[in-house]
Amino acid sequence: MRAALLFALVAAASAKSFSRKAFATPLSRGGDRIVGGTDASRGEFPHQIMLTRGVGGSLMCGGSLVAADTVITAGHCCDGMSASRLGVEVGSHMLYEDDPDQEAFAVKQVMLHEQYNSNTITNDICMLKLDGSATTGANVGFIGFPASMEEYSEGTDCIVTGWGTTSAGGSLAGTLQKVTVPVVSDDHCRDAYGQNDIADSMICAGLDQGGKDSCQGDSGGPFMCGNQLSGVVSWGYGCAEPGYPGVYTQTSYFIDWVNSHM
Numbered sequence: 001m002r003a004a005l006l007f008a009l010v011a012a013a014s015a016k017s018f019s020r021k022a023f024a025t026p027l028s029r030g031g032d033r034i035v036g037g038t039d040a041s042r043g044e045f046p047h048q049i050m051l052t053r054g055v056g057g058s059l060m061c062g063g064s065l066v067a068a069d070t071v072i073t074a075g076h077c078c079d080g081m082s083a084s085r086l087g088v089e090v091g092s093h094m095l096y097e098d099d100p101d102q103e104a105f106a107v108k109q110v111m112l113h114e115q116y117n118s119n120t121i122t123n124d125i126c127m128l129k130l131d132g133s134a135t136t137g138a139n140v141g142f143i144g145f146p147a148s149m150e151e152y153s154e155g156t157d158c159i160v161t162g163w164g165t166t167s168a169g170g171s172l173a174g175t176l177q178k179v180t181v182p183v184v185s186d187d188h189c190r191d192a193y194g195q196n197d198i199a200d201s202m203i204c205a206g207l208d209q210g211g212k213d214s215c216q217g218d219s220g221g222p223f224m225c226g227n228q229l230s231g232v233v234s235w236g237y238g239c240a241e242p243g244y245p246g247v248y249t250q251t252s253y254f255i256d257w258v259n260s261h262m
C-alpha cells in the first residue's frame with residue numbers, strides 16, 4: 001500500500017511541468033510532505049486525523065475532527081470514494097507506529113460537496129460520518145469553525161499540519177509536522193496562478209521566497225488561523241515553490257453547508 005502511494009508520488013513529481021495541465025489532477029497539484037516544518041508535539045493538534053485507505057490502511061489524506069463522529073476533509077480526497085474504501089484514525093502522532101490513544105473507525109457516510117468541481121478544484125470540501133464516536137482526551141479533540149464569511153488579511157500567520165511529504169516528490173513524515181505560513185491575499189494569489197484560478201472561497205498562504213508549505217499527503221488537513229479550522233489543504237503548484245502559495249478551501253464560505261450536513 002505504502003509502496004503504491006510512494007510510486008504515485010514519484011510519478012506525479014516527474015510528470016510535473018509548468019503548464020495549466022500540470023494542475024489537472026490532484027496528485028500533480030502538490031509537491032511533497034509539509035515542507036519546512038517541525039515536529040508537532042503529541043496532543044498539540046488533537047483534531048488532526050489520518051484518512052486511510054480502508055480501516056487501518058495507509059495514509060491517503062489529512063482531515064479534522066469537528067464532532068465525535070464527524071470529520072472535515074478535502075473534496076478531492078472523497079471524490080469517487082465509497083465509504084467502505086475509507087478509514088479514519090484519530091489520536092495519531094506517529095505515522096508508522098502505534099500511538100497510545102489512536103483509534104480507527106470505519107466511515108458510515110461520505111458527503112462530498114454537491115458542487116465540487118475536479119477541474120477547477122472549487123468547493124473542495126467533504127464531510128465524513130464515522131461508524132462510531134471518537135473518545136476525546138489529551139490527544140483527541142474537536143476543532144471549531146470560523147464565523148460565516150470571515151476573511152483573513154494578508155500576512156495573518158496560520159498553521160498547517162500533516163504527515164505529507166517533506167519535499168515535492170519526497171517521502172512522508174514519520175511524525176506529524178506543523179508549519180506557519182502567512183496568508184496571501186486573493187489578489188496576489190491570482191497574480192501568481194491566474195485571474196480565473198482562485199475562487200473567492202479559496203484562501204492562499206505561503207512565503208514569497210517559498211520554503212514552507214503543505215504538500216502531497218497533507219490534503220484535507222487543517223489550516224488554522226488561530227484556534228479554528230480556517231481552511232482545508234487543497235492544492236498548489238509543486239510544494240513550497242517561490243511565488244506559488246499553497247491554496248486552501250476557505251472554510252468560512254462553507255459554514256451553512258457544514259451546518260446542514262452535521
Ligand code: ARG
Pocket residue numbers: 026027029030031164213214215216217218219220233234235236237238239240245246247
Ligand atoms: N493535493 C495535495 C494532496 O493531495 C495537497 C497539495 C497542497 N499543495 C501545496 N502546495 N500546498 O495532498
